[in-house]
Amino acid sequence: MSCRVLSGKNCVVTCVYGMRTHPVTGVYKLHNGVDVVGTGYTLALITAHTAGTVEYAGYNSVLGYHVNVRLSNGDMMQYNHMTAALQVATGDTVKQGQIIGTMGSTGSSTGAHLHFGIQRNGEWIDPEPYLYADYLEDEMTYEKFCEYMIRYEAERNAKPAGYAQKTWDRLKKAGILDGSRPCAPIERREFGLVIERLGLVKEA
Numbered sequence: 001m002s003c004r005v006l007s008g009k010n011c012v013v014t015c016v017y018g019m020r021t022h023p024v025t026g027v028y029k030l031h032n033g034v035d036v037v038g039t040g041y042t043l044a045l046i047t048a049h050t051a052g053t054v055e056y057a058g059y060n061s062v063l064g065y066h067v068n069v070r071l072s073n074g075d076m077m078q079y080n081h082m083t084a085a086l087q088v089a090t091g092d093t094v095k096q097g098q099i100i101g102t103m104g105s106t107g108s109s110t111g112a113h114l115h116f117g118i119q120r121n122g123e124w125i126d127p128e129p130y131l132y133a134d135y136l137e138d139e140m141t142y143e144k145f146c147e148y149m150i151r152y153e154a155e156r157n158a159k160p161a162g163y164a165q166k167t168w169d170r171l172k173k174a175g176i177l178d179g180s181r182p183c184a185p186i187e188r189r190e191f192g193l194v195i196e197r198l199g200l201v202k203e204a
Contacts, residue, residue, distance in 0.1 A: 003131050005079070007045035007099060009038040014113060024108045032124035033078065033117030036131070043103045043112055047132065054092040055148040057100075059084075063115075064107025067100050077127075079113035081106055151168050193198050 001079060003011035015035035021028050038044040052113040055076065059065050066080040083104035088094055107113040118127040174197070 003036065004049045004096075005036065005047060005114060005131065005134075006103075007047045007097075009027045009042070009044045011036040011131065012039055012041065012045075013128065014041075014062075015133075017124075017128060022108075023110050030124065032119075033080075033115050034126075034128050034131070035115050037103070041087055044114075046082055046100050046101045046103060046114055048094040048096055048100050049077055049116070050072045051096045052077070052094060053089050054090055054094060054100075055089050057086050057088050057092075060107065062108045065101065065110060066105065066107070066128065069094060076119040078117040080117070081109045081113060117161075133134075137183050 003009060007013070012117055013034050013036055015031060017034055020031045020033060021029065022031075033047060046067075048069060050069070050071055052071040054066040054067060055070040056066075064077075064081040064093060065084055065086055066078060066082065068078075069077045071077065081104055082101035083106065086101045088098075088100045094100060103114050109115075116127055116129065116131070118125050
């Protein structure tokens with residue numbers, strides 16, 4: 001399944017959205033996007049995730065060569081640390097899948113990658129669910145996210161490792177997990193039930 005921000009490549013997330021110590025500055029702060037490279041840690045051409053208008057295409061010392069694309073619903077998608085060979089300019093209209101630049105390591109960066117971020121109503125949100133999913137004009141509802149995850153998991157698990165398949169088959173046969181909730185996260189009580197059925201915790 002191709003990553004919607006890399007041309008013709010799957011991607012590996014090398015740093016997730018959330019609080020972290022910045023590898024260059026040492027400051028503990030929000031990492032306001034996800035860092036991705038191509039599968040096998042390869043470089044790739046960067047493509048527009050969703051159609052919009054280029055609000056800014058240029059350089060600064062932190063983001064490096066970067067492109068900000070404003071979407072029709074007001075959200076903004078940001079693509080950072082590209083090489084100087086940007087393929088778009090401020091004011092351009094871009095289509096989904098259009099090449100906008102090349103993965104690089106400009107600005108405050110320790111290695112070649114793409115930093116991809118989404119800003120909504122002035123606030124950064126976790127963009128990882130959107131790497132493969134179609135972008136929604138409104139909030140990605142839980143139901144829509146589940147629909148996407150079911151499709152994604154079906155593709156990703158089409159050829160599971162042998163040991164993983166055997167373990168899954170054993171868990172289903174033992175009635176520990178039945179696979180009926182492929183999207184919903186496991187609850188604490190359900191996890192407790194799994195632990196109990198596996199016999200990993202004994203009464204004192």
